[in-house]
Each structure stands twice: as C-alpha cells, then as structure tokens.
Amino acid sequence: MKTHPVAHLTHGPATSRIDGIAKVTGRADYSADAVPEGLAHAVLVGATIARGKIASIDTAAALAAPGVLAVLTHANAPKMKKAAAFPLGASGHRRRPFLDEEIHYRGQHIAAVVAVSLEAARHGASLVRVTYRDETPPAATLATGDVQRMASMGFMAKALSEDTQRGEPDSALASAPLVIEAVYTTPRHYHAAMEPHATLAWWEGEDRLSVREGSQWVDGAQDVLANWFGLKRDDVRLISSFVGGGFGSRVNIYPHAAIAAMASRVVGRPVKLVLSRSQVFLAVGNRPATRQRLRLGADAQGKLSALIHETANETSRDALYGEPGSRSSHATYAVANYRAENSVAELDISPPGWMRAPGEAPGSFAVESALDELAAKAGTDPLALRLLNHVDSDPHSGKPWSSRKLKEAYAAGAEAIGWSRRSAEPRSRREGHEWIGLGMATASYPTRSFPSEARVGVSREGRVFVESRGVDIGQGTYTAMAIVAAEVLGVSPSLVDVRLGDTRYPRSAMAGGSMLSQSLGDAVHGAAVELREKLLDLARRTKGSSLQGKERAALGVRDGRVVSLDAPTVGLDFAAVVSTQGEAGLSVTYHSLPTMVSRIIGSKAFTSAAGVRVQTAGDSSIHSWGAQFAEVAVDEELGIIRVRRMVGAFDCGRILNPKTARSQMIGGMTMGLGMALLEAGHVDPRTAQLVNGDLGEYLVPVHADVPEIEVLFVGEPDPSNALGIKSVGEIGITGVAAAIANAVYNATGRRLRELPLQLRTS
Numbered sequence: 218m219k220t221h222p223v224a225h226l227t228h229g230p231a232t233s234r235i236d237g238i239a240k241v242t243g244r245a246d247y248s249a250d251a252v253p254e255g256l257a258h259a260v261l262v263g264a265t266i267a268r269g270k271i272a273s274i275d276t277a278a279a280l281a282a283p284g285v286l287a288v289l290t291h292a293n294a295p296k297m298k299k300a301a302a303f304p305l306g307a308s309g310h311r312r313r314p315f316l317d318e319e320i321h322y323r324g325q326h327i328a329a330v331v332a333v334s335l336e337a338a339r340h341g342a343s344l345v346r347v348t349y350r351d352e353t354p355p356a357a358t359l360a361t362g363d364v365q366r367m368a369s370m371g372f373m374a375k376a377l378s379e380d381t382q383r384g385e386p387d388s389a390l391a392s393a394p395l396v397i398e399a400v401y402t403t404p405r406h407y408h409a410a411m412e413p414h415a416t417l418a419w420w421e422g423e424d425r426l427s428v429r430e431g432s433q434w435v436d437g438a439q440d441v442l443a444n445w446f447g448l449k450r451d452d453v454r455l456i457s458s459f460v461g462g463g464f465g466s467r468v469n470i471y472p473h474a475a476i477a478a479m480a481s482r483v484v485g486r487p488v489k490l491v492l493s494r495s496q497v498f499l500a501v502g503n504r505p506a507t508r509q510r511l512r513l514g515a516d517a518q519g520k521l522s523a524l525i526h527e528t529a530n531e532t533s534r535d536a537l538y539g540e541p542g543s544r545s546s547h548a549t550y551a552v553a554n555y556r557a558e559n560s561v562a563e564l565d566i567s568p569p570g571w572m573r574a575p576g577e578a579p580g581s582f583a584v585e586s587a588l589d590e591l592a593a594k595a596g597t598d599p600l601a602l603r604l605l606n607h608v609d610s611d612p613h614s615g616k617p618w619s620s621r622k623l624k625e626a627y628a629a630g631a632e633a634i635g636w637s638r639r640s641a642e643p644r645s646r647r648e649g650h651e652w653i654g655l656g657m658a659t660a661s662y663p664t665r666s667f668p669s670e671a672r673v674g675v676s677r678e679g680r681v682f683v684e685s686r687g688v689d690i691g692q693g694t695y696t697a698m699a700i701v702a703a704e705v706l707g708v709s710p711s712l713v714d715v716r717l718g719d720t721r722y723p724r725s726a727m728a729g730g731s732m733l734s735q736s737l738g739d740a741v742h743g744a745a746v747e748l749r750e751k752l753l754d755l756a757r758r759t760k761g762s763s764l765q766g767k768e769r770a771a772l773g774v775r776d777g778r779v780v781s782l783d784a785p786t787v788g789l790d791f792a793a794v795v796s797t798q799g800e801a802g803l804s805v806t807y808h809s810l811p812t813m814v815s816r817i818i819g820s821k822a823f824t825s826a827a828g829v830r831v832q833t834a835g836d837s838s839i840h841s842w843g844a845q846f847a848e849v850a851v852d853e854e855l856g857i858i859r860v861r862r863m864v865g866a867f868d869c870g871r872i873l874n875p876k877t878a879r880s881q882m883i884g885g886m887t888m889g890l891g892m893a894l895l896e897a898g899h900v901d902p903r904t905a906q907l908v909n910g911d912l913g914e915y916l917v918p919v920h921a922d923v924p925e926i927e928v929l930f931v932g933e934p935d936p937s938n939a940l941g942i943k944s945v946g947e948i949g950i951t952g953v954a955a956a957i958a959n960a961v962y963n964a965t966g967r968r969l970r971e972l973p974l975q976l977r978t979s
C-alpha cells in the first residue's frame with residue numbers, strides 16, 4: 218500500500234497502540250474472559266413470534282435438567298424500575314426485560330436459563346416450552362409500514378426529528394432550470410463487531426452491583442443500571458477495559474445486561490451471559506432501512522437553488538428511533554432554499570439504534586448520488602459541481618466554519634486517484650471484459666464535544682498516569698490520551714500508564730458520535746498542564762535540589778524530569794519531585810467544562826440534541842470534512858462490481874495519532890464498501906423473521922473484497938479546542954457508498970439508487 222508523508226508537521230507522532238502487545242498476546246481481558254469463583258452461565262430464550270402475547274412458559278423440564286440453577290421469565294423475574302437515563306435517540310431497547318407477557322418483536326428475550334456450565338444452560342434453554350396467544354401478523358418492512366412524519370407524533374418524536382427549512386424551497390424548485398428528483402433506499406444494516414456482546418455481573422450484598430460489559434459509555438450504563446435496580450449510582454460499578462468494537466452498538470446498556478444482573482442476584486453467584494452472534498443481530502440495535510427522496514433545483518451549470526430532502530426509516534413500535542439522512546444535506550452546500558422532513562414507520566421489529574455514522578451514512582449515499590445525477594444532467598464534472606456549490610460558512614447555523622479544508626481534500630484526493638483520467642462519458646473505458654469508472658463524493662461529520670474529566674498524575678515511581686472512564690473501543694483512546702499527556706509532560710507516550718473504562722475513574726464523554734478524542738483530550742490536556750505547573754513548583758521548593766529557588770520560567774520538563782531550561786542536564790526526575798507526596802504520588806483532576814458537567818452530565822438530561830447543540834455552540838460551526846474517491850471495475854457479463862481503489866482525503870483538524878487515525882479511516886471506508894456492495898438484512902415480510910442473522914449469510918467485506926485504500930489527512934489545527942483536533946472515525950464511512958455508486962454510473966451508464974448496489978444484465 219502506498220503511503221504519503223504526513224502533510225503537516227503539526228500532526229502528532231505516528232504511534233503504535235500502547236495496548237497493542239496486550240491485545241495480540243491475549244493479555245487484554247475482555248468482558249467475558251474472567252472466570253470468577255462460583256461462576257454461573259445464563260443463556261437466553263427468544264420469542265418465536267413477532268407480535269402477540271406469551272400464553273404459557275413451561276420451565277419444568279429445564280429446571281429438572283442437570284446443572285440448571287434457575288429459569289427466569291416474566292412470571293418470576295425480580296421487578297425492575299424504569300430507567301430515566303437512556304440517551305435520547307441512541308436506540309430503543311428501553312423496555313425492561315421480562316416485564317410482562319407482551320411480545321414486540323421476534324427474538325425478544327423471554328426467558329433465561331441459569332446453570333453451572335454454559336453447556337447445561339444451553340441444554341436447559343432448549344427445554345423451555347413457550348405457547349403464545351393473540352398472535353397478530355406483523356408489519357415488518359418499511360415498504361409495507363405506515364409512514365408518518367415524526368413532527369406529528371408527539372413530544373419524543375418532535376425532539377428527535379431534524380425537520381428544518383430555510384428560504385422558499387418549493388417555489389425555488391418550481392422555477393429551477395434543472396431539476397433532479399430521485400428516491401434512494403438503503404436496507405437494514407447490522408452490527409458485526411468482533412466481540413459479541415457479553416456481560417459478567419456480580420453482587421456484593423443486596424445493593425452493590427458490578428458489571429463487566431464492553432461499553433462505549435460506562436457513565437450512561439451506570440446510570441441506567443442504577444435506575445433499573447433502584448441502586449445509588451455509586452453502588453454500581455461498570456468495567457469496560459477492552460472492547461472489541463462498538464460502532465454505536467454499545468452506547469446503551471441493553472436488556473441482556475439487566476438479565477445477567479438479575480440472574481446473579483437470584484442464584485447468588487457471578488453470572489456470565491454472552492449473546493450468540495445471531496442474538497447480537499436482534500439485541501443491540503441496528504441501522505434501520507431507509508427511503509430518501511431528494512429533489513434538487515439548479516441552474517444550467519448545476520449551481521443549486523433548492524434542495525428538499527425527505528427521509529423515512531423503519532423503527533420499532535416499542536421504541537422510536539430516527540435516522541435523519543438530512544444531516545448530510547442541511548449544511549454542506551450553498552443552497553439558499555432548503556427543507557428536510559423526517560418520517561418513520563413503526564414496525565414489529567427489534568429496536569434499531571445508532572450504527573456507524575447514523576444519519577450521515579445513509580444520508581450521504583442519497584445526497585451525493587443525487588449531486589452526481591445533477592452533474593450528469595448539467596454536463597458538469599462532479600468534482601467541479603461540488604466546488605460550484607462550495608459554501609464558506611454554515612448555511613444552516615449562519616456561523617463561520619471553525620476550519621474547512623474541504624477544497625484541499627478534493628484536490629488531494631483527486632490527485633491521488635487520478636481524477637483527471639476520468640472519462641466524462643459513461644461506459645467509455647474498458648479493460649478486457651470489464652467497464653472501468655471513477656466516482657467521488659463529499660464526506661462530512663460534525664465535531665461534537667462533551668464535558669469530560671480526567672486525572673493525570675505522577676506515581677511514586679515517577680510514572681505518568683492518566684485515568685478516566687472514557688473507553689477505548691478499539692479506536693485508540695489509550696494511545697491518544699498517552700500522546701496528549703506525554704506531549705505536555707515531556708515523556709514518551711510508551712511511558713504513560715493509561716487506565717480507562719472503569720467507573721472508579723473520573724467521568725467522561727462516550728466513545729460515540731466521534732466525540733471522545735476532542736472531549737476527553739481536552740480534559741487530559743488541561744489536567745496535564747496543571748500537573749506540569751505543580752511539578753515545576755514542587756521542584757523549585759525541593760530542598761537541597763539543583764533546582765531549588767529557580768524561577769518558574771527557567772524550568773521545563775524533559776524525558777521524565779523537571780529540568781533547568783538553560784542547562785537541561787541539571788534536573789530532578791519525577792520520582793524525586795513527588796517523593797514528598799505520599800503513597801498516591803501527585804495528581805490533578807481536571808473538569809473540561811465545569812458548568813456543563815453539573816448541568817448535563819450531572820443530570821439525566823443527556824440527549825443527542827445536546828451533542829448537536831455543542832457542535833455549533835459558540836462562534837463557529839465545527840465539522841470534519843473529506844472527499845471520497847473510488848475506482849470500480851464492472852464485469853460486463855456477470856454484472857459483478859469490484860472496487861479497485863479507494864482514496865479518502867480528510868480534514869479532521871490536527872491528527873493526534875496519524876497511525877491509528879489512518880486505521881480508523883480504513884475501517885470506516887471498508888464499512889462504506891460493505892454498505893455499497895454487500896450488507897443487507899433480509900426480512901421475511903410474513904413473519905418478520907430476519908433470514909440472514911449470522912455472519913455466514915450477512916455479508917461483510919473480507920480481505921478479498923477490499924482494495925488498496927489510501928488515506929490522506931489535509932487538515933490543520935482547528936481553533937475550537939486546545940488540541941486543534943476534530944472528529945475522526947465516523948466520517949470514514951460517509952460518502953463511500955455514493956462514491957462507489959457514482960463510479961458504477963461512470964463505468965456503465967447505469968444509475969443505481971438502491972443499496973446494496975446490484976447490476977442485473979437483463
């Protein structure tokens with residue numbers, strides 16, 4: 218794979234994961250790895266109808282089976298309280314498990330068998346007999362569902378809806394010389410994180426609960442579990458040291474975790490509950506199917522005058538979830554007359570939720586495909602069309618961009634893919650039996666920040682440490698936070714001990730919404746700066762030391778020592794500086810936004826809307842930007858689409874760690890490739906049964922599908938935070954499916970508006 222030199226010296230050092238060795242040697246302990254004394258296992262039983270009621274559950278045979286300790290159902294499960302603390306909009310699955318006999322979706326957890334071994338629990342689960350009554354034919358697909366405007370559906374729907382308007386879109390559309398009107402659809406998408414979701418739960422007495430669960434947000438999980446079981450929040454401990462992928466599926470804590478906790482209470486032992494891969498498809502949220510209607514009005518060259526974006530997505534009758542594709546259209550381009558309308562269809566399906574750039578991923582497929590259609594109609598190069606509609610400030614909020622190197626991203630990506638080789642005429646470049654095409658799309662993702670805390674210190678031994686609840690779900694938080702502290706404290710990142718993902722540490726933003734690095738980075742930076750001051754001050758006051766009595770301005774930190782700047786060989790190592798500080802060493806806890814900490818984190822009012830507000834709070838509108846390019850080859854006889862090359866050029870501000878950031882982008886772009894060509898949940902409309910709910914039949918890209926991917930970073934430090942960074946992660950998937958669809962159009966002259974892209978020769 219080709220690599221480019223890092224474009225700006227301001228980026229951080231390309232650093233290998235500090236947790237990498239632990240991960241590849243098996244020392245990293247994931248939630249299900251521990252085997253505590255007396256461990257019991259729980260296995261779930263799922264409903265086999267989509268809508269109706271449980272008539273009876275016969276658990277006698279299961280209870281009589283060897284090793285079975287208990288069977289929990291709605292008839293005997295301990296009662297749970299309602300959780301007020303779910304992040305609004307993240308996902309459904311608010312329903313408490315085993316609450317009553319109602320069945321809301323096929324696969325809903327209706328019983329759990331707890332036994333001394335996994336085998337005994339599985340066997341027991343196979344013996345549970347369930348009968349149903351009042352079974353009703355389900356509404357199972359967006360195409361057959363009753364689609365309603367969210368704005369007409371009551372308070373919750375209004376709060377989640379992102380309907381908005383500016384100017385006069387209808388009249389502007391009516392008078393536009395060029396009009397594009399098209400409908401784009403995306404299917405149901407499912408999480409495929411490497412680590413299936415798993416909970417290990419145990420109690421100390423009646424009122425202290427500990428849970429090990431791979432989580433993107435232990436803060437939120439702690440709140441929800443405390444609510445559910447009527448506990449004080451500090452009596453619930455969440456541990457999430459290593460997580461095998463999140464992508465939205467671990468923002469919430471789900472019913473299976475509650476079941477593990479209630480099972481542990483009932484049998485008086487630690488209980489481990491690991492979802493099977495098929496259960497993961499139904500129990501942790503997924504991206505709902507979407508249908509988006511785009512109407513674009515433009516002048517003869519393709520300069521936009523109107524854009525109307527109507528989105529609809531499926532949701533569960535049990536839990537409202539919006540997937541607003543309009544996030545990709547409301548601010549990216551200069552269009553004075555704009556409207557977004559969001560709708561949902563309530564179905565008898567498991568609750569959808571956040572997944573891989575919710576909103577932007579399907580939204581960018583529709584918007585960036587429609588712009589390609591407009592470019593073709595106007596006879597304008599698709600990249601030139603983006604430049605024609607480039608906008609120098611946020612047309613949605615009216616605020617200037619904090620920084621926007623989008624033109625630079627277009628230029629760098631075009632150069633790398635060889636855009637100038639693109640033939641304007643579709644179906645005009647052929648190699649053997651394949652048609653070749655190039656396509657592009659804009660990528661964008663907001664930069665949200667959320668108040669966070671971190672403790673940074675120096676131990677008795679002189680080691681720098683960082684502690685926070687923020688989680689590393691694989692994206693590199695351990696390493697990124699080590700880099701931030703190391704830079705301020707003058708040590709190598711490999712010498713920083715980073716401890717994360719445990720509610721014993723200070724509170725943090727979620728590892729979601731691409732917000733953690735800037736949110737937690739801010740706190741780690743603030744703590745490290747204060748700590749450095751304290752170290753310098755202590756060094757000056759250390760009796761008999763070479764630094765005693767020196768001016769503050771004459772001191773600095775180098776290689777784990779406080780030194781005299783004019784003679785850096787003169788100094789005191791950190792261990793000596795903190796030697797007077799007692800067992801715990803010296804540490805500083807820093808709150809990134811004290812007022813918001815008390816107002817938002819301290820209350821239960823976290824909402825996705827709060828995150829969105831933060832992104833445009835203050836004087837500027839803060840987003841990461843990028844350009845996606847793809848080259849495809851389409852087999853003439855078979856219609857098979859292969860992606861031959863992908864280039865993503867991104868402005869994510871200053872890059873803390875170019876090595877792991879590049880990996881995140883490759884991951885996101887690979888997910889975009891999967892979205893474009895492979896991923897689709899297929900549903901039997903008669904039964905609401907997901908027919909490909911496992912990794913054998915739900916297709917995700919494997920190595921043989923993934924071509925050379927080139928990642929370029931073109932950003933400069935963003936003025937919105939001390940570290941100069943913007944969101945990295947979710948932007949990687951945005952625009953990819955459109956770039957590939959647009960390349961297929963360029964290759965073949967066929968416009969595909971339905972994902973996954975499929976060409977049939979008939």
Ligand code: MOS
Nearest residue numbers: 464465573729730
């Ligand atoms: Mo992301 S879908 O908010 O983890």
